[in-house]
Amino acid sequence: MPHSGTPLGRVHILLVEDSELDAELLIEQLLEAGLDAEFVRVDGADDMRAALAGKTFDLVLSDMDLPGFSGYQALEILRGHDARLPFVFFSGTIGEETAVKALQEGASDYVLKHSPARLPSAVARAIREARTEREREHAERELMRSQRLDCLAMLAAGLSHDLRNILQPLLIVPDLLSTYSEDPKILRLGAVISESGKRGHEMADSMLSFVRGSRKASETINVAALFSAVQLLLQGSLSRQVRLTVEQPPEDLLIEGNYTEFQQCLINLCLNGIQAMAERGGQLTLSAAPTVTPDGKEFVVLRVTDEGSGMDEATRQQLFTPFFTTKASGTGLGLMSCKRIIDSVQGRIEVRSVAGQGTTFELHLPAPRTDEWAGAEDASYLDGEGRKILLVDGDATRLSLLGNALAAQGYDPVMAPDGAIALQQIARNGLPALAIIDDDILMLSAADVLAVLQEAGFDGPVIRLREPGTPADRHDSAATVVKPVQVTSLFGAIEHALGLRA
Known part of the structure; x- marks a missing residue:
């Protein structure tokens, strides 16, 4: 009986039955047994396909013989639509050999019309078993995802350690050059090497912090300079149909965090916007402005707006789910990485999107504090005097x-x-x-x-x-x-x- 196991809640059943009277009797029997169900009745192949395409069902209950249509054909249609959806035969003509064949073909169960007492429990059991199987598959996927993240963590840890060792001289040697040469060309080359080494190290470290979810050392970042770097890096990714507009922020607008991570985050969002406008084109806008919350907290809001295809609510709700992607070659990690970066500085991401009209990502970042000693960044060292x-x-x-x-x-x-x-x-x-x-x-x-x-x-x-x-x-x-x-x-x-x- 439906009440003998885990409560099913509201269920939706597709009934394949040509007799309206038999369908009414069957529905009445299931409802009287305590099943909370909604039924849709069909009696042909085309109607069944249309019903499956337009609604989600928990079970298909089918007669064996219908005029111009059979239960086996109904089972074949269902398996082509969703092989995991339970299918129960309810027929007065099914024999032992036919029943065995039905189970071999993929039916969940069969019940004879002249012995209908078992029908409610058969329906409830088939639905519960299907749900249990789906939950098991979901648990297995979550386990595999967890194992993939663990492997990624091990890989990132190894790469981060090795790359730090390789890049270390690039961070130290350029500073030493200034003590041996005043040639401006050499000093400029040293600055390029130093910057490359620094960003390379931070990128390697980002792999490790991504899987650990840890905070990275922060720095004060000029938003205008960050936008300029992002604009330069995006030039090769823009098609003729896509226009990039950078609304220049105030020169004194600052944020605090890891420069490489914020650059990575903005480029990721911009590339998503460019891809969303691949077919019909449009404008990609990068902007920033300071804001103050009602409780007096100061924030800087970075906005990435596109005029692309937009998203429906179901897609928007899964944006930051690991490995969820709408792209054929996507990894589903880009937006999750962006969220981790913003969360690490106690910020937040807000998304507004309308299907067919475009999307706006807003990164709300706390304004940097100005009362901390920033350390020395210039190269005008004092004489050590033999200490x-x-x-x-x-x-x-x-x-x-x-x-x-x-x-x-x-x-x-x-x-x-x-x-x-x-x-x-x-x-x-x-x-x-x-x-x-x-x-x-x-x-x-x-x-x-x-x-x-x-x-x-x-x-x-x-x-x-x-x-x-x-x-x-x-x-x-x-x-x-x-x-x-x-x-x-x-x-x-x-x-x-x-x-x-x-």
Whole structure:
């Protein structure tokens, strides 16, 4: 009986029956048994196809023999439409061999008209089993998606680590060039190399933060400069039918976050807009404006508007679902990545779309705070005056490059690749004026090295080299420079720690 299992709720049944009287008796029997159902009756192949195309059903209940039509034909039509939809025969002419054949052909069950008492329970069971199977398939898809994300996380972690090591010299060598040459061409080339290394590292790091959902180190970004970069990168993607309009924002309009991630997000949204206008063309508009919420919070709103095909409500509701895509070659990760980027800065995405008229994405980003020390970004370092600096770094390439950079600025670097050698160096060379220690050193941890230094009488400042987002111990008063290490940021932190910067 329908009440003996999980409640079915409202169900929709397609009834394939040529006799109106038999259909009324069958419907009355199911309703009296407690089934909450809505019925649609058909008696031919064309009517059945039209009904299946126009409405979603939970079950098909069919007679075996109809004038000019058969139950087997009805079953074949259903399997061509949806092989998982349950199908039950209810007939007075079905024999044992016919019943077995019906089940082999894909029917869920059969009930004889002269023994109708079993019909309600057969219908309820078939619907429950079909729903259970769909839930199982959904669970399997979710498991596979989770496994794919786990594999992506492992891949991203490996690539991020390897690429950071490869790109590290690109971040340090260009700054060293300025100490050996004043040729403007060389300095410009160094700036290009440095920028490429920085953006490359951030892109590699974005892969890792995407699957971890972690915050990345932020920077203050000029919206006008960001728009200019996006406009330049989109030039090769615009067709003759699509016009790109960039409404230039105020020069002092700023946002805070990761430049590469915001650039990636805007380009993704713009490319989606371009593709939505591929057939009929139109205008793609990029704009920005400050706004204040009713409770006084300041936001910057970035808008990407297209005049494309738009979306219906069902599509809009699934936009940020992983692996959901309306494109034949899409991955379904682009908009999810955009949402993660905006969520990471405590912002939000709003979407307005009308089918056939276009779409607008609004990125609401908190305005940056202006009361934080931004660190040194210029290359006008002060003379180190021979101050001894302990540099402990397990990355041999970075250790060598940073040591050369410190020496070039007049410091006396004492270098060690691990904690044990660092203590040997201190015993041999004396206490430093400042210690720079990588969090990832071997043999002894950074905390252990600092504890021994303090026991030996060291009370100078400490700078820790840490991965972005690594939380500091609450008892740790050391300054932090995030990796990949930029010489400008490191020297600014050194000067600040030693009191050399006004």
